[in-house]
Amino acid sequence: MQPTFEEFVTARGGTLLRFALMLTGDRHQAEDLVQSVLAKAYVRWARVAAMAQPEAYLKQVLVNENLRWWRRRSSRETPVAEPADGPAGSDGPGAYAAREAAWALLGRLPRRQRAVLVLRYYEDLADTQIAEILGCTPGTVRSQAARALATLRAVVPTMDREALP
Numbered sequence: 108m109q110p111t112f113e114e115f116v117t118a119r120g121g122t123l124l125r126f127a128l129m130l131t132g133d134r135h136q137a138e139d140l141v142q143s144v145l146a147k148a149y150v151r152w153a154r155v156a157a158m159a160q161p162e163a164y165l166k167q168v169l170v171n172e173n174l175r176w177w178r179r180r181s182s183r184e185t186p187v188a189e190p191a192d193g194p195a196g197s198d199g200p201g202a203y204a205a206r207e208a209a210w211a212l213l214g215r216l217p218r219r220q221r222a223v224l225v226l227r228y229y230e231d232l233a234d235t236q237i238a239e240i241l242g243c244t245p246g247t248v249r250s251q252a253a254r255a256l257a258t259l260r261a262v263v264p265t266m267d268r269e270a271l272p
Contacts, residue, residue, distance in 0.1 A: 109153075109156040109157060110156060111152075112148070112149055112152045112156075115156070115161065116145060119162050120141070120145075122162070123141050123144075123145075123162070123165060123166070123169065124137060124138065124141050126166055126169060126225070126229075126230065127140045127141045127169050127173070129225040129229045130169065130170065130173045130218075130221065130222060130225055131173060132210050132213060132214055136176075140169060140172060140173055140176065141169070143172060144165060144168050144169050144172055145165075147168070148165060148168070163236075163240070166230075166240060167239070167240040167241075170222050170226075170240055170241060171242075173218065173222070174218055174219065174222070212259055212262060212263070213225075215258065215259075215262055216255050216258060216259070219241070219251060220251050220252075220254060220255035220258070221255070222241060223237060223241070223248055223251040223252050223255060224252065224255050224256075226240060226241075227248075227252060234248045234249055
């Protein structure tokens with residue numbers, strides 16, 4: 108039995124939002140991205156729900172839509188610093204600093220390389236699965252991951268040691 112759209116969003120919406128947050132690095136942008144993708148999925152829900160893995164399909168759409176948004180915004184927007192409200196919830200300052208350092212590092216990567224790292228290390232997907240989602244070959248996934256990790260390794264020594272976890 109196929110779940111209704113509402114049942115699916117209730118059960119898996121949080122997972123999709125966390126995935127989008129890892130892709131975008133910004134909670135508001137992640138919420139907008141998920142909302143946009145779910146609005147498109149709602150119109151075609153019978154077809155999406157009939158798929159073998161509707162969640163995997165929606166994650167692929169999230170990645171593609173994020174890349175599309177980035178291309179459209181890249182020439183028009185100027186990022187502004189987040190307000191320093193401090194950590195939300197019960198995280199200590201160390202966890203907050205570690206999370207911010209991770210976002211700073213991921214933010215230096217091109218969107219496609221960031222997507223590869225998120226899919227590999229956050230979603231724990233194999234190269235073949237990542238290649239399916241991104242529409243490329245497993246070799247491209249491996250080369251993008253290698254480039255991203257090399258960039259991160261080169262950037263870490265130049266960063267302020269206090270900002271690193």
